[in-house]
Amino acid sequence: MDIEGLATQVTGVVAGQLALASDDPTVAAAGDVIVAALDPALRQMGMSLAEQAAIEIGAQLPDHTIDVVLREGQPNLVVRSTTEAVTISPDDLGARITVRLPEELKGDLEAAASDLGDSVNTFVVQALAGKAKARGTSNRATFEGTIET
Numbered sequence: 001m002d003i004e005g006l007a008t009q010v011t012g013v014v015a016g017q018l019a020l021a022s023d024d025p026t027v028a029a030a031g032d033v034i035v036a037a038l039d040p041a042l043r044q045m046g047m048s049l050a051e052q053a054a055i056e057i058g059a060q061l062p063d064h065t066i067d068v069v070l071r072e073g074q075p076n077l078v079v080r081s082t083t084e085a086v087t088i089s090p091d092d093l094g095a096r097i098t099v100r101l102p103e104e105l106k107g108d109l110e111a112a113a114s115d116l117g118d119s120v121n122t123f124v125v126q127a128l129a130g131k132a133k134a135r136g137t138s139n140r141a142t143f144e145g146t147i148e149t
Helices: 002-020 025-060 103-116 120-133
Strands: 064-072 074-081 145-147
Touching: 002 025, 002 120, 025 064, 025 074, 103 120
Parallel strands: none
Antiparallel strands: 064 074, 074 145
16 A cells, blocks of 8 residues: 555645645644644554455455555555365265255356366365365455555
8 A cells, every 4th residue: 555645645635725725824834734743644544444454355355364564664465375275085085965056056166176177076075174164264255365555
């Protein structure tokens, strides 16, 4: 996030408005004080917005941690996966379950399994095991990477 640029932009607009308001040196001096006071408040607001964005993203990506990291004085959101790979032993595949699902979803499962080089059964078992293991967190979509704004 470019807090520096945003703070400069807002203080510039306020200074411009104050200059239009009056040619009185007292008003100009008061305006300078107001603009100077705005800068730290705007920077704090930028940090708070970065923190709120991290919380929102974290709520949508329960299997990830979202950190606000300062780089050159600017906040950056860093997203890290917290899920571990789920391994299933073929010897443990004794139980059966029948699931009814839409044809389109069946096709999506087959395509996803094929993309990974797995059978549909292996793909579904690993997906279900991962969800069951992470059920205490949430059941939303995942993302891995760094978000910089």
